[in-house]
Amino acid sequence: MGVRKQLLWLLLCATCWAAAPAPQPLQAGEETAIAAGPTGTYGGRLVVGQRSEPKSLNPITAADLVSREVYARMNADLIHINRSTQQTEPALAKSWKVSPDGRVYTLKLRRGVRFSDGHPFDADDVVFSFQLYLDEKLNSPQRDLLVINGKPLAVAKLDQYTVRFTLASPYAAAERIFDGLAILPRHLLESAYKEGKLAQSWTLNTPPAQIAGLGPFRLKEYVPGQRIVLERNPYYWKTDTAHHRLPYLDELVFTSVGTEDAQILRFQAGDIDMLNRVSAENFLLLEKQRRDAQLVDLGPALEYNFLVFNLNDLSGRKLDAIARKQAWFSDVRFRQAISAAVDRDGLVRLVFGNHGAPLWGNVSPGNKLWVDQSLAHPRQSRDRAMQLLKEAGFTWTVEGELRDRNRNPVEFSILTSSSSAPRTRMATLLQEDLGRIGIKVNVVSLDFRAMLDRVFNSFDYEAAIMGLGGGDADPNPEMNVWLSSGSTHLWHLGEKQPATGWEAQLDRLMQQQMVTLNYGRRKKLYDQAQQIIAEDVPFVFLGTPNVLTAAKAQVGNFHPALLDPYTLWNADQLYLRGGGAAGK
Amino acid sequence: MSRRLWLLALLLVAIHLAAVLAGFVSPYDPTAQDREHPYAPPVHLHWRDAGGLHLRPFVFAQTSTDLYSYADDRSAIYPLRFLVHGSPYSVLGVIHSNLHFAGVDDPATLHLLGTDGFGRDVLARLLYGGQISLLAGLLATAISLLAGALVGGLSGFYGGWADESLMGCSELFLALPWLYLLFAVRAFLPLHLGPGQAFLLLIAIIGMIGWARPARLVRGLVLSGKTRNYVLAARGFGASDTYLLRRHILPETAGLLLTQSALLIPQYIAAEASLSFFGLGVSEPTPSWGNMLSVLQQYNVLVSYWWLLAPAVALLVTSVTYGLIASALQQRLESATA
Numbered sequence: 046m047g048v049r050k051q052l053l054w055l056l057l058c059a060t061c062w063a064a065a066p067a068p069q070p071l072q073a074g075e076e077t078a079i080a081a082g083p084t085g086t087y088g089g090r091l092v093v094g095q096r097s098e099p100k101s102l103n104p105i106t107a108a109d110l111v112s113r114e115v116y117a118r119m120n121a122d123l124i125h126i127n128r129s130t131q132q133t134e135p136a137l138a139k140s141w142k143v144s145p146d147g148r149v150y151t152l153k154l155r156r157g158v159r160f161s162d163g164h165p166f167d168a169d170d171v172v173f174s175f176q177l178y179l180d181e182k183l184n185s186p187q188r189d190l191l192v193i194n195g196k197p198l199a200v201a202k203l204d205q206y207t208v209r210f211t212l213a214s215p216y217a218a219a220e221r222i223f224d225g226l227a228i229l230p231r232h233l234l235e236s237a238y239k240e241g242k243l244a245q246s247w248t249l250n251t252p253p254a255q256i257a258g259l260g261p262f263r264l265k266e267y268v269p270g271q272r273i274v275l276e277r278n279p280y281y282w283k284t285d286t287a288h289h290r291l292p293y294l295d296e297l298v299f300t301s302v303g304t305e306d307a308q309i310l311r312f313q314a315g316d317i318d319m320l321n322r323v324s325a326e327n328f329l330l331l332e333k334q335r336r337d338a339q340l341v342d343l344g345p346a347l348e349y350n351f352l353v354f355n356l357n358d359l360s361g362r363k364l365d366a367i368a369r370k371q372a373w374f375s376d377v378r379f380r381q382a383i384s385a386a387v388d389r390d391g392l393v394r395l396v397f398g399n400h401g402a403p404l405w406g407n408v409s410p411g412n413k414l415w416v417d418q419s420l421a422h423p424r425q426s427r428d429r430a431m432q433l434l435k436e437a438g439f440t441w442t443v444e445g446e447l448r449d450r451n452r453n454p455v456e457f458s459i460l461t462s463s464s465s466a467p468r469t470r471m472a473t474l475l476q477e478d479l480g481r482i483g484i485k486v487n488v489v490s491l492d493f494r495a496m497l498d499r500v501f502n503s504f505d506y507e508a509a510i511m512g513l514g515g516g517d518a519d520p521n522p523e524m525n526v527w528l529s530s531g532s533t534h535l536w537h538l539g540e541k542q543p544a545t546g547w548e549a550q551l552d553r554l555m556q557q558q559m560v561t562l563n564y565g566r567r568k569k570l571y572d573q574a575q576q577i578i579a580e581d582v583p584f585v586f587l588g589t590p591n592v593l594t595a596a597k598a599q600v601g602n603f604h605p606a607l608l609d610p611y612t613l614w615n616a617d618q619l620y621l622r623g624g625g626a627a628g629k
Numbered sequence: 630m631s632r633r634l635w636l637l638a639l640l641l642v643a644i645h646l647a648a649v650l651a652g653f654v655s656p657y658d659p660t661a662q663d664r665e666h667p668y669a670p671p672v673h674l675h676w677r678d679a680g681g682l683h684l685r686p687f688v689f690a691q692t693s694t695d696l697y698s699y700a701d702d703r704s705a706i707y708p709l710r711f712l713v714h715g716s717p718y719s720v721l722g723v724i725h726s727n728l729h730f731a732g733v734d735d736p737a738t739l740h741l742l743g744t745d746g747f748g749r750d751v752l753a754r755l756l757y758g759g760q761i762s763l764l765a766g767l768l769a770t771a772i773s774l775l776a777g778a779l780v781g782g783l784s785g786f787y788g789g790w791a792d793e794s795l796m797g798c799s800e801l802f803l804a805l806p807w808l809y810l811l812f813a814v815r816a817f818l819p820l821h822l823g824p825g826q827a828f829l830l831l832i833a834i835i836g837m838i839g840w841a842r843p844a845r846l847v848r849g850l851v852l853s854g855k856t857r858n859y860v861l862a863a864r865g866f867g868a869s870d871t872y873l874l875r876r877h878i879l880p881e882t883a884g885l886l887l888t889q890s891a892l893l894i895p896q897y898i899a900a901e902a903s904l905s906f907f908g909l910g911v912s913e914p915t916p917s918w919g920n921m922l923s924v925l926q927q928y929n930v931l932v933s934y935w936w937l938l939a940p941a942v943a944l945l946v947t948s949v950t951y952g953l954i955a956s957a958l959q960q961r962l963e964s965a966t967a
Contacts, residue, residue, distance in 0.1 A: 306928035329697065330929040391664040395747060399696050466927065473747060473913045477662050488913050 065295035066279040075157030076139055077284045084285045085601045085620030090296035093613065094308040094317040098301045099273065102256060102264065103247040104227040105177050108186040110609075113225075114321075115273055115299055118616050119161070120227030121259035121282075123152055123171065123208075124220045128606035128614035131414065131518045133220050137166070137228055137259060137282070138208075147215035147562045154206040160230045161263035161278040162254070168202040173231040173238075175200040183244060190222050215560045217567055218519050230257045249273070261292040261617035272300040283617055293620035312338075312595065319603075320595040321612050324467070325398035328593040335595070341605050343592040345402035345411035348515030350468060351584035352459065352475065354380065356537045356544075357504040367507055370457055373449060374508075380582035382433035386478050388425040389588055396470045397590045404586040406579045407526070411589070411607050412518050415568065417575040430482050447483035456485040460499065460509040463490040468510045471587055475510075500535065510587070511535070515609065520558060520571045527555050527574065536583045547581045599623060634957045641950050644943075648759035652718025655753035656732045656739045660914040661716065663738070663748035668697045668934050671743040678706060685709055690737040697933075707737035743936035746924065749914075755939050758916035763947070765832050765917075766898035770890050772836025773897075774843055778886060781847025782879060786855055786870070796848065799841035807838045811909060828911045835900050843889050847882050854878045884962040891955030895948035902944060918944050 068087075071077065099112035104120055107113060125136040135141075138152035158166045178185050179197050191198050196213030203209055212219060233255060237246040247256055253264040259282065262275035275297040283291045302308045302317070309327050311317045313335065323331065331340055354374035355367060373379045389403030402409065405423070408416040423429070438450045447455040459475065461468045472488040479486050491499070499506045513533065516522045525531040529540040529548050543549035551574055558570040578584070594605040594612050601620040605612045647654055674686040687708040689701035713732035719725045733739045742751040784795040811834060854860065860877050868876075898918070904910040905919025906926075913920065918940040925931050925938065 309928055326927065326929040330933065388664070394696065395664060395667050469913075470746070474662070476914060477660070477747075490912070 065276055068277065068281075068290035069279045071284070071288065071290065072157055075282075076155040077282050077288075077290075078135065078139075078155070079288075080283050080285055080291060080615075080618055082286070082602060082604075082615075082618055084287050084289065085293040085618065086622075087289075087293050087620070088295055089293075089621035090298055091294050091318050091600065091616075091619060091621065092298045092300060092316065093319050093321070094302040094311055095299050096301070096303065096305075096308075098270070099249065099299075101248055102251070103244070104229065105183055105185045105187075106244050114610055114613065115275075116227065116258075117225065117260070117610065118262045118275060118297060118613065119256070119258040119260040119264065119278075120229075122223055122226050123154075123228065124223040126221060126224040126517065126608070128608045128610075129604060131608065133218075133224070137171075138223075141220065143220075147217075147219070147560075148212045150210040150212075150219065151203070152208045152210070154208065155282060156206055158259065158282045159280040160232075160257040160259060161280060162230075162233075162257040163280060164230060164232050164257065166228070166230075166259060167205045168208050169205075170228055170231045171208045172200050172202050173235065174227070174229045177229065177234075177238065177243065178226060182241075187226055190226075215562065216521075217559055217562055218521065221517065221519050221521070224517075228259055233257055262294075262297050265296065270301070272298050274298050281617065285618070292617040294616070297616060315597075318597045318600055319612050321610065323593045323595055325396075325400040325590060325593065328400060328595070329398050331595055337598050339596045339598060339600065339603050341594050341596075341603070342400055343411075343594070343605055343607050343611075345409045345589050346515055346592045347409050347412050347518060347589075347607060348512050349404050349407055349409060349584075349589055350471060350510065350512045350587045351404075352383070352508055352510050352587065353500075353535050353584050354508045355504060355506055356583075358537070358539075359504060362504060364505060367505070369453075370507055373455060373457075376437050377581055378433045378437040379439075380585065382430040382437070382482070383479065383484075384582050384585045385423065385426050385433065386430040386482050387475060387585065387587065388478050390425070392471060392474050392588050395474060396467050397588065400591040400593055401588050402591070403588045406575045406586060407514070407523065407584070408575055409514075409589045411592075414518055415520060415571060417572040419572070420575060420579055425478070427481055434482065441483050445483050446485070454485065455483070456487070457507040458487040458489050460496055460506045461488065461490045462493040462496050462511075464493050465512075467590065468512065472510050475587075501538065504538075517608065520555075520567075520574075524555055524559065527551050527578070545581075547577050548583075551577050634954065634961075637950055637954050637957065641947075641954065644759070644947055644950070645763055648756055648763055650720060651753065651756035651760060652720060652726070653728065654730055655750060655756050656713075656715060656729050657750035657753045658716040658718070659749065659753040659757040659916050661749065663744060663750075665693065666691065666699075666738060666740070666744050666748040667746050669699055669738070669740055669744040669748070670934075671936050672738060672740050673701075674709070674741075675706070683708070688733055688737050688739065707733045709733060709739070742939050743934070745921075745937060746930070751921075751936060751939055754916035754921055755918075755943060758918045758921055758940060759943065761828065761911055761915065761917040762898050762901050762919065762944075765828070765835070765901035766894040766896075769832045769836035769839065769897040769900070770893040772833065773839035773893060774886055774890055776837065776840035777843030777889075778847050778879065778882065780840060781844035781849075782851050782874060782882075784844070785848035785851030786874060786878065788852075792848070796845065799844050802838060802841040805838065808903075810838070811835075811904060812907075825911075831901070831904060831910060835897055835904075839893065839897070843886070843893075846885055846889065850882050850885060851878050854881045884958075884965070888955055888958045888962060891951050891958055895951040898944065898947060902940075 095111050095114065097111055099115045100109055101107040101112055102116045104116050107116060122136050123138040124133050124141065127134045137155055137158065139155045141150055141152045143150055154168060160166055177183060178187050178191055193212055193216050194214050199211040201209045234243060234246065237243050249267045256264050261278055261281045263278045265274040265276040267273050277292055277295055281291055285291060302311055305324060305327060308317060308320060312320050328340065331338065356371060356375055359368045393399060393401045393403050406417065406420050410416055434447065440448050442448060449455055459472045461472045463469065469490050476486040476488055500509055513526060525533045528534065529543040529552050534540065537544055543552055554570050554574040558567045561567040561570060592607055592611055596603045599622045601622045602615060602618045604615060606614055669691055672688050672691065674688060676683055676686055685708045687706040689703055690707065691699040692702045694700050709731050710733065711731050713729055714727050715729045715732055717725065717727040731739065740750050742755060745751055780795050784792040855878060860873060863873060863877060901910055901917065902919030902922060905917045906923045910919055911917045921940040930937060
């Protein structure tokens with residue numbers, strides 16, 4: 046390289062550096078937080094692929110995962126769930142106190158914190174943000190979380206750096222609800238809110254200068270159909286252990302790539318630096334072809350895949366054929382028999398390529414804090430399945446086909462979403478497993494929306510394979526599923542009162558654990574709930590995939606976690622080894 | 630030229646015969662899952678080992694070294710055995726048997742084209758899938774040619790408002806984006822439809838949509854045919870419409886229909902394959918060439934397991950054979966009329 050070329054190169058680098066804002070020096074009296082872990086080096090851009098483009102950058106209205114992946118990097122919450130420890134940690138609130146009855150939370154805010162546009166942050170921004178989340182007209186998806194037993198929580202400013210939240214009733218682990226609730230700048234959004242235009246603000250086309258947040262990155266540019274570029278927030282309130290202001294990266298780029306397969310191809314080509322979650326087949330492929338990359342298997346994810354039978358009230362719906370089959374589905378011995386007939390080991394091998402875990406209950410073994418270790422894990426047993434069916438009055442023909450009491454052949458269809466390859470594969474395995482005990486199963490794979498419509502609205506299905514959970518390790522987000530009045534109480538939606546004794550008991554246990562503040566006592570209650578769920582089989586639990594992630598070797602501090610957003614949760618600490626140039 | 634036609638026809642018969650006799654030819658049941666052998670590569674037939682040449686080919690047992698990777702266990706050889714008893718099957722629903730052409734003893738396997746992700750034998754699925762795909766082609770072609778000949782014949786023979794309305798209708802059918810139409814149709818089907826029923830319904834739909842082109846061709850022939858001197862002469866002698874159509878005019882179209890069928894059959898086999906590819910055709914576990922190909926949508930399968938491309942090869946060979954026959958027939962037809 047000639048001297049002139051070198052000079053040119055230096056000049057080029059210099060302009061690059063000028064483009065990214067340098068981190069601001071720490072101010073006196075600024076209460077920063079220190080992020081634990083090894084220190085990194087400044088510079089570089091990290092490129093992440095997404096399935097589609099985000100719809101919006103407005104944390105109040107954007108409900109989809111893709112949008113959240115982007116705006117969560119630009120915003121911060123008061124109390125945060127550390128994705129690695131699964132425990133809460135101080136964020137914008139440097140400390141908090143809980144009243145003895147567990148209803149009043151008093152939060153002390155950090156002083157000297159500034160938004161990414163340099164404007165100072167204080168209690169007014171917190172009160173304003175919660176006003177938005179609780180506004181019924183804005184209909185924010187987060188509102189549900191903040192309404193406990195039908196009553197919204199109340200927010201009051203005590204002084205410039207103290208806020209008090211009051212809950213209508215005690216709520217276990219209430220500090221967890223603050224996670225992910227972005228604190229928004231009142232100085233930028235208040236006029237839009239007063240004019241009733243808040244839902245339309247902060248779209249992708251909003252000029253970057255009008256968007257500010259408290260997260261590690263801020264918006265730099267949006268190129269429609271190609272990418273969203275975030276740059277360092279020079280005022281970010283976290284430092285590393287050497288008191289250097291985070292984040293390390295100059296830029297974080299999101300490109301919309303499409304399917305997972307397309308992302309794999311782009312990762313192989315080097316266009317993408319990180320893969321958020323990879324299917325087992327693609328992970329095996331990467332293991333073969335990309336030994337140089339960091340491939341991390343985090344073990345069983347928190348979500349669960351299951352088979353659910355339609356036990357909805359079908360009166361007045363003209364679904365007589367399904368109603369007749371409900372006589373089988375509602376018999377717990379029938380459901381237990383199905384569960385006994387499932388070859389979960391084969392499922393883990395053939396669907397998750399051994400990168401997964403079989404499930405017998407709703408809590409994944411990955412959720413170490415809450416899983417009931419005493420739950421039985423019976424292996425596949427055709428004999429037990431047939432014994433249970435016999436007890437329930439079923440018989441077999443000479444050809445081995447199952448017949449019910451009225452000599453009707455036992456046959457039902459399983460609905461799956463055609464967009465989920467793993468669940469479609471599970472259905473094909475179940476079809477064979479159940480065929481062995483004489484049950485004929487038809488697999489119907491429908492477009493995801495058409496399937497949801499049948500499960501949630503028309504009830505025109507017999508059984509379905511679905512997946513739930515994975516949002517948080519805590520039991521409270523599961524309330525929707527197990528309370529008989531819950532909105533995802535899939536097997537029997539819209540129950541006015543519990544239809545069975547065990548559902549009533551489940552209601553009691555779930556309600557009770559919600560208001561129990563002591564972990565040990567709460568765990569006992571939740572263990573009992575897990576026992577009931579495993580015994581009465583409202584869902585036939587099948588398995589859960591491992592969380593599989595990948596990143597290029599240069600990505601430093603790559604510590605993916607079991608909780609969403611698996612890889613980007615510590616975006617402020619990610620850096621590129623060998624300086625920024627390597628990442629370009 | 631004629632010899633080539635015979636050879637092609639022979640190849641075609643062989644393909645169809647293999648599909649019909651799928652149960653006998655393939656050693657395994659197409660839906661049986663061997664969960665210990667997912668994505669096993671094709672088994673090699675060996676003729677010689679350390680001991681020298683064997684008269685009868687043999688295989689080694691495949692042992693799984695890691696998930697989806699296999700090695701031959703060379704400690705024992707398993708000679709191919711002919712006419713063995715295995716899983717039961719039926720030929721055309723008439724002959725029931727469990728006799729298979731070849732097989733090997735456990736624990737060796739005779740997956741000559743490997744297995745898919747569920748450990749199902751690809752050869753068996755290819756042959757049984759051929760039954761569905763080839764039958765779909767034949768049936769749908771029969772339906773559309775029948776409808777086409779009927780509509781085209783009537784329209785050409787009678788002319789006037791019947792001709793205009795029928796041909797207007799055919800134009801509409803030609804203009805329809807029928808792939809989307811089929812997507813819509815599948816969404817309306819009830820869940821309780823078995824794979825067989827769904828299949829028949831789809832054939833009916835493919836066939837019904839395809840009648841327009843042959844109808845227009847037949848109409849053209851009939852139109853010119855009905856003004857020929859011998860037709861006019863027969864009419865002068867008092868022949869009825871049905872007699873004229875049956876005796877003089879429709880036989881004229883036989884050559885055309887034959888060529889059309891050779892063109893349409895592969896087209897409809899491909900149509901069935903593409904519908905199954907999109908998940909609209911026969912559903913699991915029943916194999917068809919299309920739904921076997923649909924796993925290749927996944928990148929890792931495409932690059933890792935080449936033997937799953939077998940249905941694509943079968944589809945190609947069948948289509949090319951039909952296509953060559955069509956052009957040979959066309960040439961014959963032209964030389965006959967010239």
